[in-house]
Amino acid sequence: MSLLIKDGNCFNCNQTSYDTNLTIQNISHSTLQNVEITNRPFQVSTGILSLLAILYGFISMLAVIGNSLVIIVILKDKKMQSITNIFIANLALADVLIGVFSIPFQFQAALLQRWVVPYFLCPVAPFIKNLTVCVSVFTLTVIAIDRYIAVMHPLKAGLQMKVAAFWLANIWLFGILSSLPNLVFFGVIEVPDLPFKNQTKPFCAHAYPSKTFMSTHVFYLFFVQYLLPLLVISYTYFRIVFKIWGTKPPGQHLDSQESARTRNRKKVVKMLILVVCLFVVCWMPLHIYQVLSQTYPTINNYENIHIIWFCSNWLAMSNSCYNPFVYGLLNCKFKREYQKLFSYVTCCKQSTSEDRDLVDYSDISAGSARRIQMYGTQVSSFKNGSFRRECNGRLISLKRVSGNTAQL
Incomplete structure (x- = not known):
């Protein structure tokens, strides 16, 4: 297959021959001036697309099943409904939405190189993708702040359930506001169906009001979805690690109750740090590509850029299926509840x-x-x-x- 479209950008589309046939559907305007189209040919083999389809389908299944189990475990047992676990359930809900909406649509687009599902889902899929990423990283940030207060200021009251509900509502609201441009400016366009002449096919792409608007939104998402949360989380966990793993003052001895509390905090912090590290590693390549594509647009003309994008995007999407395994491996309570679900009869x-x-x-x-x-x-x-x-x-x-x- 010789046509590749990613993130709303169409590659190997002959704009000179097919400009009169390109139309925007289901969005508020019809201009195509900001749909990125180049005439450099990219060959994507059927074997690679099939492999990507399998990989995308696999992580979609794991994300939905694994994170659904996390939500069930927390909801069915009141002893599991701590403030931290409520935020973990919110994180799992965001990952389920990624598995249901975002991953499958990218998988079918990569495999078929056309938009075959209902057109109204074209803006919905990128909207939910950015929404769930915002919710995930904001939730991780709030968890880090909550752990910071619990460890550094133990005499202060931690987050109460009403306060936690307030933060959850604001997390989703801010995520919705940050993702609205995807809902407004994405739609289905007709692109050349190469190698057939004078034939077009539908594909989901963006049509931002201007190139500046698109670049601003990309940099904004990089800042709020990655850079700022990473700085806050890094600072809080660095202070936490220094506090609970640092050298104790001479002559200071902890009683058995305090020692048990410290051991439990260490286990929780280890688990949360691993979750954050997975998020950072998985999303870093895609964020780097998105920033570079706005700063140096010529990188989209590199011969293997489509493979780089597909791999980076798959790695980012795969982050949604790792956390349930982390909880089961590093948290004895989650491990016990998993065992109840899988091995109760035995x-x-x-x-x-x-x-x-x-x-x-x-x-x-x-x-x-x-x-x-x-x-x-x-x-x-x-x-x-x-x-x-x-x-x-x-x-x-x-x-x-x-x-x-x-x-x-």
Whole structure:
């Protein structure tokens, strides 16, 4: 295939031959002066497009399934509904929208090199893409600020649920306002259907009022979606890391409760820093390309620029499917809830038979209990004639029935 269109820019479109056939549909004006069209031929093999289609489809599926699980885990268990986890659920919702709206449309456009879905979705897809990116990075920024206050000023009250709801509403509102130009200035145009002469095909492209307006919007998005949040997040987490991992003053000893709180903070901060690092790494190449394409437009004439763009765009979109794995690997609570969702039936069957066979109930008396070994898990607490242990992510209660016996 010899025609390539990306981010609303059409490559290898013969403007001289087909200028009279290009029309804008579903947008407020019909000018084409700002649709970027060049006559440099770019050859995109069917094999590459097929590979990209598979890759885009794969990350779309992972993004929807993985982040839906994150939302379900947080909503179904009130113990999981901390302020930080509420923001994580908001981040997951944004990634689900990317998986549903943004990734599939780019995938079909890359594969078919034409716009085959309903025309009204042409401005909706880039609008949702920019909206969800704004929501994601703003959410990460608010989480970083919340963690900063909790660690650096522990005596101050952290974000309450009403305040968190206020921030969530403003995050989405600011994201909508930042993305409105995509909703207004994108539409379906007719481009040359090469190599067929005098034939055109529909494709989704932008038609900004002026080149300056387009460049301003690109630089604005780079600033609010990437540079400014990166500076704020870097500063807050640098201070947090220095605080909780830094050298303690001589003679200062933490009690067991404070030590446990510090360990928990370290785990949470590690997880959040990894989430931020993934966001920065995944989105950096695409942001660099977008800035360079406005500063040095001639880069769009480079022979392999289309491959660079496709790879950069795929890497950015793939960020939406990594976070659920990070939560499961680095957060024991999310890991336990994942296990409940995936292995509940198996866990129930195994724990019922194995615990009944291997627990020595003769050690349990009416008022006390010795330490009991169960598959390498030690139970050392016994209260009110019962004790609890965790098996495969599920809490198992054993209760006293008589003076010296107990059953599940």
